[in-house]
Structure formats: C-alpha cells, structure tokens
Amino acid sequence: MPVPVVLFTSDLRLHDHPPLRAALEAADAVIPLFVRDDAVAAAGFAAPNRGAFLADCLADLDASLRERGGRLVVRSGDLVEEVCRVAGEAGADEVRMAAAHSRFATRREERLRRALEREGRRLLVHDAVTVAVPPGEVTPSSSDHFAVFTPYYRQWARAPLRAAVAAPRRVRVPDAVMGEPLPARGEVTGVSPALPAGGESEGRRRMTAYWRHGLDTYADTRDDLAADATSRLSAHLHFGTLSPVELVHRARRHGGPGAEALVRQLAWRDFHRQVLAARPGAARADYRTRHDRWRTGRTAEADIEAWKEGRTGYPVIDAAMRQLRHEGWMHNRARLLAASFLTKTLYVDWRVGAAHFLYWLVDGDVANNQLNWQWVAGTGTDTRPNRVLNPVTQARRYDPDGAYVRRWVPELEGVGAPAVHEPWKLPGPDRAALDYPDPVVGLAEGLERFRRARGRKDRP
Template structure:
C-alpha cells in the first residue's frame, strides 16, 4: 500500500487544500499529521488566544476527517523528528506540505527536506495554499520584491489564479499509525473572554453570513468602528481554515465596490508576505530606518502601561485596547489608531507595540503584524512616514455617535458625542464625576516631540 504523509501547518482545512489533494492522487492512504512544534512555543508564539483557537481548529478538522473515514494524527515535539518518525511508522514514500514564507518556516522546511532525503523519502512543498500569489511570483525589474503596495497590486491583480481543489470525499488513514490526544480549548488558561470559535466549519459559516450581509457594503462601512462591519476572517486566514485563493475567486465573481475593497485587503496580506520573505530581518529591525531614538520600556514605562491597559485618557484608543484584550482582535482602523498613538504620539518603539499585539491577537501573524506596525511607525513601506493620526479627529470621523467608545469604555457611556471623545473638556464638576484618567499627554506636545525627533535625519 502506497502511503503519503500530509503535514498540516497553517492550512487546517479540507476545502481547497492542494497538498492533501496531491497526496490522495498518488497514494492509497494518507496520514494527515499535525505536529505541536515545541520550537513555536520556545519562540513565544504559542500564546493563550492562538492556542485556544488552534484547539478548536484541530478538533473541527479531526471531525471532518472522520466524516470521510479518516482522522487527524497529532504529535508534539521537534517537528522534523516527529515527521520522520511518522514516515517510518507509516512506511510512507513522501511528505506533502504547504509553503511557509517566514525565515523560521524556510529553515524548518530545509531541515525537513534534508532529513527525509537522508532516509530516501521526498518532500513536496506546495505554493498558493496560505497565500494567493506567493512571494517572488511578481517582482519589479530592479528588485526581488515590491516595496510599495500600489505597483505590487497592479501586477498581483493580473496574475492568474490556480483552479480550486475540491474537498475529498473519502480519506483512508493507516490504522497502525497512532497519535496523541488533541488539545482542548478548556485546557488553556488566560484566554480572552470574547475569543471567537475556531475551525473550518466556523470559518465557512462566517463567509456565508458576511457574503449575504456585509460584503457589498464593505467599501463604505469597513472603517465604521461602531458598525463592526469588517469580515473578521483574518483569524481563519491565519490558521488556514479558509483558503485565500477561494476567497479571491468568490470576491471577484461577486464584483462591485465592496468586493473590490475586500480583494485589496487580500492583496495587502500577500504584499506583506513577499516583503518579509525577501527581508526576513524586518520582523525585528527597521525596514527603512529613520534613525529614531525611541522611548523604551525603561524610559516610558507609565505611558506604555496606560496604553496596554486602555487607560490613556483618549477614549477611542482605550476602547480599542480593551477590545483587544476581551476579544483577541480589533478592526484594522483601531489597529492603525492605537499603533500611531504609541509610536508617534508617545514616541515608543514599534517593537513594544508589535509584541503586545502578538501576545493578544488571535490572528497574530509575523508578516502582517510586524509590517503593519512598521508601516504606521514610518519605518516600513508607507510612502508618508511622518503622518500622524489624530485620535480625536479620527474618533469623530469613524465613531461619530460614540457607539464604539460606549461599548468598550462604559465609564463614559453616559456622555453624548462629541464630548464623549474629549472628556477632559467637560465642566469641572462633570469631569470630576468620571472614573476616567486625564490624557497621558496633550496631542500638540506629542506631535511636537515626534516632529523634533524625526527632524534629526531631515
């Protein structure tokens, strides 16, 4: 009996899964394998919210495999060692997996290929599983990657998509290949109370609902903080319970301004992955240095803690930071505002904010998170590196009636907009009645400090 192992990583689904389909085409049986890689935990990425969401994903995937006659095999430890052990136990001829684009993924893939070749087995790595257009597929004439989004998007949009792969109807797994019990969400402590459920089933339900009720209006409502009108699909894309290629096919078929705006967000995701693949050091170092002398944990401890706790005295910033802790997620507009406030109003090192986001975000992805933080901080691919988002002006524009602030900052719920966004301007007796802090800094003072700092290299 010819057996193949399908190593699952950030592709925890059955629909549109090229590695699984390729394995089933050539093998009589497959071993769907997930390894709880101890290197991920050692690197600090196995945080509670993502561990809990992952547990949901694995349980849902196992249930879907069992409906088709199979099951998920789980191991834990060193990924390369566990894959090789599974290959030997199953007497498998080859291993199929999705490509990863971080330096960590590239090094792991290289180790696995060499280990398998040493025992006469082959590794097949499949592109267009976790991204729609893989890094290096479209490049400018003078570089190995695009550093500006707009020209990248033009080329990206013209690149043909592969056809979708159907979910298999039957999957046979060798009986003698064993694994460990799957993790459970209930075993994870420190999880955000409002963390959404994970898994392909939940992801596909979310797509169906959003396509009916939200997609067509996406262009007009995606920045409306109170409306909560974004797709909330980022966590499913991060864990691969949804296929970016499938979403792109479906959005293009739908058409219209809302679908077009959604497609651009998928392009931004691929854009960040191609930047990080070409410049892996951008995960921790400035992509384009501005010679900043950022304030650090030591020099800005009180300001940083106020930002983390949602106690800055700026209601829209505090609302977003509290949502992050409660749900493990926040909409993109809120991410931009909180990142701009930390890096440019408080002039704090972007890496401090990026680390806090990676601790809480269920969709915490190195490429998207780090490069979005750099974009806002002005050290990344933004062509206007010194722009500063005014949190009051932004709140009045994107939360004009104050619904978002009232939801997450209940101590201000009794205030009417626009006073809600500037409670420090209330009459003294009204201000004194609020259990809410004064602003950690006046906006003109923060802007002046930032401009003086950036003027050093002008």
C-alpha cells in the same frame, strides 16, 4: 503502495487543500498529520488566544476527516523528528505540505527536507496554499520584491490564480499510525473572554454569512468602528481554515465595490508576505530606518502600561486596547489608531506594540503584524512615514456617535458625542464625576516631540 504523509501547518482545512488533494490522487490512503512543535513556543510565537483557537481548528479538522472515514494524527515535539518518525511508521516515501514564508518556517522546512532526504524520502512543497499569489511570483524589474503596495497590487491583480480544488469525499487513514489526544480549548489558560470559535466549519459559516449580508457594503462600512462591519475572517486566514485563493475567486465572481475592496485587503496580506520573504530581518529590524531614538525610562514605561491597559485618557485608543484584551481581536481602523498613538504620539518603539499585539491577537502573524506596525511607525513601506493619526479627529470621523467608545469604555457611558471623544474638556463637575484618567500627554506636545525626534520640527 506507500502511504504519503500530508503535514498540516497553517492550512487547517479540507476545502481547497492542494497537498491533500495531490496525495489522495497518488495513493489509496494518507496520513493527515499535525505536529505541535515545541519550537513554536520556544521562539515566542505561542500565545493563549491562538492556542485556544488552534485547539478548535484541530478538533474541527479531525471531525471533518472522520466524517470522510479518516482522522487527524496529532504528535508533539520537534516537528522534524516527529514527521520523520511518522513517515517511518507509515513507510511513506513522500511528505507533502504547504509552502512557508517566514524565516522560522522556511528554516524549519529546509531542516525537514534534509532529514527526509537522509532517509530516502521526498518533501513536496505546494505554493499558493496559504497565500493567493506566492512571494516572488510578481516582482519589479529592478528588485526581488515590491516595496510599495500600489504597483505590487497592479501586477498581483493580473497574476494567474490557480483553480480552487474541492474537499475530498473520502480520506482513508491506516490504523497502524497512532496519534495523541487532541488538545482542547479548555486546557488553555489566559484566553480572552470573548475569543471567537475556530475551525473550518466556523470559518465557512462566517464566510457564507458575510457574503450574504456584509460584502456588498464592505467598501463603505469597513472603517466604521461602531458598525463592526468587517468580515472578521482574519483569524481563519491565519490558521488556514479558509483559503485565500478561494476567497479571491468567490469575491471576483460576486463583483462590486465591496468585493473589490476585500480582494485588495487580501492583496495587502500577500504584499506583506513577499516583503518578509525577501527581507526576513524586517520581523525585528527597521525595514527603512529613521534613526529613531525611541523613548525609554520610567515615564515611557508608565505610558506603555497605560496604553496596554486602555487608560491613556484618549477614549478611542482605550476602547481599542480593551477590545483587544476582551476579544483577542481589534477592528482594523482601531489597530491603525492604537499603533500610531504608541509610536508617534508617545514615541515608543514599534516593537513594544508589535509584541503586545502578537501576544493577544488571535490572527497575529509575523508578516501582517510586524510589517503593519512598521508601516504605521514610518519605518516600513509607507510612502508618508511621518504621518500622524490624530485620535480625536479619527474618532469623530469613524465613531461619530461615540458608540464604539461607550461599548468598551463604560466609564463614559453617560457622555454624549462629540464630548465623549474629549472628556477632559467637560465642565468641572461633569469631568470630576467621571472615573476616567486625563490624557497621558497632550496631542500638541506629542506631535512636537515626534517632529523634533524625526528632525521635522517645521514640517506638518
């Protein structure tokens, strides 16, 4: 009997893995394959934090397969060439994989399909593996995708969800097909000091713990910067060590406002993927142009560096940017504030911020990252494109005691709230004692510049 190949990409798990389940139902043995694709680095998608997290994920996947009698085959090079090579070595007549949604991934998938067909093999692609509701499954009557989240969510919530499938009890892998040594986290340089561990085992541990101790209060605490009460499951969703389908099912069974709020966030994730699938150019170009003439030049570059380094003089922004570098992750509310500050207060191109986030974020992917940046910049799907988030007002609301700021900006450790959010207003001697910069721009000045640039000088 031919041995099928199961190609793992961003679905690095055994629980709820339809391609693997289907392959095992059709054959006595399979080749679980992961290819370290050279094109990922060439396209600029490789980054130290994701490389280290990926190494954890592959090690954990291999260990789980070995517990079931199998192993993970890892190859490096061009993905299409390596998959075809492994299929030839195994005598496989088919390759199974999860559906892709970015332009890069869909083009790669099509190249693989053509290459396999030339060799007389089939590529079988499974939907709803890396998303709950695949792009194109729910659409408005007048377009190929939804451009506004609320009507999308109404249909998404009614869409049928496939059943989650159990992890296999046994996986047999032929000895003839060999792989290379697994990558190790320690081989990756430039990793954030507090980068979390990766892998399905860690993802399921986090999921279980959050369901017990965090989910019920999620709706009330998810914007609380100091509480750190979000699920922190985003990296596991990005690498597919957790299944979005399984998470939606579990949350709906659990019920309550917290579970409903979490499901809504999973719908946002699918929403961005259906936008990008329909408009792949939005990864680099404005989804809805505002004809911005973003700031450039030496002054803008200095502001950008201050933003990246967490030295803008606005404590909540600086705390967010320092958290990003230290953990490879940032609280979602802080992401909104940091993005609004760069694009609207500093009036810097959203692509500058998106590239910086994509380099550091362990959960950084093209759909969520680029389209969230466009949403904040007002060039995306936000129905209020000219809204500006005031960092001081937001900090007082979501970090009222200043605990988040003091955690990441130790220069302000001795400053109490509410003064910690506006240290430039401290009395002369107290301000002089702080090794902390003045604001790079006044909020009123930044707001006026943005309104003028968008032709809304007289508008709030």
